[in-house]
Amino acid sequence: MPRLLYVFTLCNLVIGTGAFVLSGILAPISMSLGVSIATSGQAMTAYALSTAVLAPLALVLTGSWPRKRALCFGMAVFALGNALCALAPSFTMLLLGRVLMGVGAMFTPVAAGIAVALVDPARRGRALSLVFLGISLSYVVGLPLGAWLGFRFGWQWPIALVAMLALLSFGALLVLLPKDIAAPGASFKGLGELLTRAAVLWTLSLTLLYFIAIFLVFSYIGPVLQSLQPMSGERMSATLAMFGVSGVIGTLVGGWANDHFGARRSLVVQLSVLGTMMAVLPLTRGHYEWMVLTLLVWGIAGFGMMAPQQSRLAVLAPAQAPVLLSLNTSMLYFGTALGAAIGGAASAHLPFDQMAWVGVPFALAGLLTLWISAGNRGLLKPA
DSSP: OOTHHHHHHHHHHHHHHHHHGGGGOHHHHHHHHTOOHHHHTHHHHHHHHHHHHHHHHHHHHTTTSOHHHHHHHHHHHHHHHHHHHHTOSSHHHHHHHHHHHHHHTTHHHHHHHHHHHHSOGGGHHHHHHHHHHHHHHIIIIIHHHHHHHHHHHOTHHHHHHHHHHHHHHHHHHHHHSOSOOOOOOOOSTTHHHHTTOHHHHHHHHHHHHHHHHHHHHHTTHHHHHHHHSOOOHHHHHHHHHHHHHHHHHHHHHHHHHHHHHOHHHHHHHHHHHHHHHHHHGGGGTTOHHHHHHHHHHHHHHHHTTHHHHHHHHHHHOGGGHHHHHHHHHHHHHHHHHHHHHHHHHHTTTSOGGGTHHHHHHHHHHHHHHHHHHHGGGOTTSOO
8 A cells, every 4th residue: 555545544543533532521521611511512513514514615625736735734724723622711712613623624535535546446445444544543542542631631631632743743744745646636527417416415325324323422422431331531431442443443344345345235234233233232231341342343333334435436436536535524524413413402302321222213224325326236236
């Protein structure tokens, strides 16, 4: 694999940590800023909506730039947004910082587009899994460390650490990236025609649905875990770390499965397992070992879906891969935002330990999109 992809892995580790670290420290944020846990969870929504709406716009506006400049711009904006969050004296200022972070998250689809351009089709799944490995690693390193720092020293500390790491990543990109990277930029040219194609719409809708299912729970993972099994901050960090390890495994397995069995076949299995684990999780209340086992299987299935989904889109329109991957990222974060919003509404009527059941219908709807998009070719035929 091109060495450049390993640089992207490390940068996405920083971005993934910044994006999701709040989910483990909602309680101290709510206490510090004087809002409810459900309200503090909407900071996840603010980031998600910004990434879904503003990041693609930034991606297109920088589409004519050299890829190095676009990558550096994204990381610089992400660092600035984190700094604003760390210094936020109010919840409103925290939301503004999260919006700015969402603009900077354009880095990830730019990096994914470069990965697609640098390798042959037979290695596309593994290349994409390597780029997104950094997001998975954030659950192993960033979230547990962030939860520990947030509970021990204050919620601002993990966010400030991410700001510093993002600034260091910006400097590393300036030094390490070649001046010219042979990859296309995004543009709106031909986008209207693409969005009239049923295959594109069904593929994007699957990303939306399964991220609603996942983040309906994960936006409130701290309260959910505490409701299933009360635990100390240290044990919470260890649990999140184990979930993160499963995500790393899932990301790598997803890329391998895509290249060996095809995208659609891989997704059917992964989504079926994900829905089953969501149905089982509330039944593990009071049983820590079973809860962890369920989360581990959940992580392998859920994280494994990213590479096959990205690969499906790249196959549909290789020349338009950057903008399609950006739209897929938009669906990802629309799903994250809707999941957080639905989870917040559900928490008013259900205890946190039963929230996973609300996500099961969305996983089933995702399976339905695979069946519909398969058409006459059969549900399990490789994409």
